[in-house]
Amino acid sequence: MSSIEYDKYLIGVPATTANVGPGFDVAGIALTLSLKLTVSIPKQKPAEHSLPVIEYTGLDSENVPLSPYKNLLTRVALYVLRCNDIPTFPSGVHILANNQIPFGRGLGSSGAAVIAGVLLGDLLGNLKLDKSRLLDFALMVERHPDNVTAALIGGFVGSYLKELSPEETNASQIPLAEVLPEYPPDAGENWGQDPPKPPKGIGHYVRFGWAPEIKAVAVMPQFELATAKARGVLPESYSRKDMVFNLQRLAVLTTALSRSPPDPELIYEAMKDRIHQPYRMALIPGLPEILASLTPQTHDGLLGICLSGAGPTILALATHDFDDIAKKIKQIFSEHGVEVAWELLSIDERGAYVEKLES
Numbered sequence: 001m002s003s004i005e006y007d008k009y010l011i012g013v014p015a016t017t018a019n020v021g022p023g024f025d026v027a028g029i030a031l032t033l034s035l036k037l038t039v040s041i042p043k044q045k046p047a048e049h050s051l052p053v054i055e056y057t058g059l060d061s062e063n064v065p066l067s068p069y070k071n072l073l074t075r076v077a078l079y080v081l082r083c084n085d086i087p088t089f090p091s092g093v094h095i096l097a098n099n100q101i102p103f104g105r106g107l108g109s110s111g112a113a114v115i116a117g118v119l120l121g122d123l124l125g126n127l128k129l130d131k132s133r134l135l136d137f138a139l140m141v142e143r144h145p146d147n148v149t150a151a152l153i154g155g156f157v158g159s160y161l162k163e164l165s166p167e168e169t170n171a172s173q174i175p176l177a178e179v180l181p182e183y184p185p186d187a188g189e190n191w192g193q194d195p196p197k198p199p200k201g202i203g204h205y206v207r208f209g210w211a212p213e214i215k216a217v218a219v220m221p222q223f224e225l226a227t228a229k230a231r232g233v234l235p236e237s238y239s240r241k242d243m244v245f246n247l248q249r250l251a252v253l254t255t256a257l258s259r260s261p262p263d264p265e266l267i268y269e270a271m272k273d274r275i276h277q278p279y280r281m282a283l284i285p286g287l288p289e290i291l292a293s294l295t296p297q298t299h300d301g302l303l304g305i306c307l308s309g310a311g312p313t314i315l316a317l318a319t320h321d322f323d324d325i326a327k328k329i330k331q332i333f334s335e336h337g338v339e340v341a342w343e344l345l346s347i348d349e350r351g352a353y354v355e356k357l358e359s
């Protein structure tokens with residue numbers, strides 16, 4: 001690379017937690033772990049065409065495919081390019097990815113990759129898409145809006161996705177996030193030549209307030225739980241009683257988390273759920289005890305506790321005594337033979353970004 005001059009850019013995308021108690025497929029929070037890409041683009045077009053070179057460092061880097069036709073980042077970028085009548089990657093691009101977000105833990109690793117891929121496609125094609133249009137592309141790839149919207153926008157967000165027709169979502173031509181690590185047999189340059197373009201305005205969101213005292217304790221069991229598997233245990237329908245239970249609490253939670261000082265009793269009750277957590281108990285050893293035994297009465301500083309996304313990470317919102325909260329969750333997991341790591345995270349208010357670096 002030393003004999004060629006490059007323009008260099010940094011793409012940053014935060015981790016996210018989705019569902020947030022009663023907010024199944026609705027509420028998401030951006031957190032201070034990140035996926036970062038350093039993208040080098042030749043200033044002059046090389047004489048011979050070459051595919052992007054991808055390198056990975058950081059968490060789970062050994063599990064990432066480096067073929068640009070199988071890597072989620074570049075598959076999404078190529079989808080964006082082809083939807084804008086650019087059939088191939090520009091030549092000579094080098095992508096160095098550094099990942100802090102563990103795979104399969106419910107912290108939005110695939111959502112971050114999707115947003116990074118959309119931003120990469122926008123950058124490589126010099127498309128200059130606005131955030132609304134970027135979100136349209138992300139939602140064609142990742143059909144659940146809570147993670148990708150929070151990753152793109154930052155902060156605490158609520159979002160919804162408009163229903164699309166089968167013709168608008170031809171899965172054989174879109175790099176769907178949830179099918180990974182399985183790839184279509186034709187995952188090469190001839191795949192996805194004529195993909196469906198996203199309709200405009202298919203996703204909408206609102207940012208909620210966030211009290212500055214509130215931090216997130218993320219306790220991460222050292223095993224992966226595929227989103228598809230976690231979704232597979234959910235029922236096709238719910239009782240009116242359970243739906244009303246969640247709707248009531250979500251309506252309260254979106255305002256309660258913005259108030260300073262936070263009200264532990266209000267938030268703790270508002271973070272309860274009957275839509276997904278009860279059905280995922282069997283997939284996560286220790287989850288019933290964790291949800292039942294940690295309360296604001298037993299642990300000063302605790303506000304609320306829930307699964308992060310589809311799990312298995314446990315998310316505890318708190319204002320202080322973070323170590324004690326994490327130690328109790330770790331103890332319960334240990335009693336079930338599960339090793340964990342934990343992080344104290346803040347809310348990422350910035351969201352995804354692209355910056356040009358000095359050459």
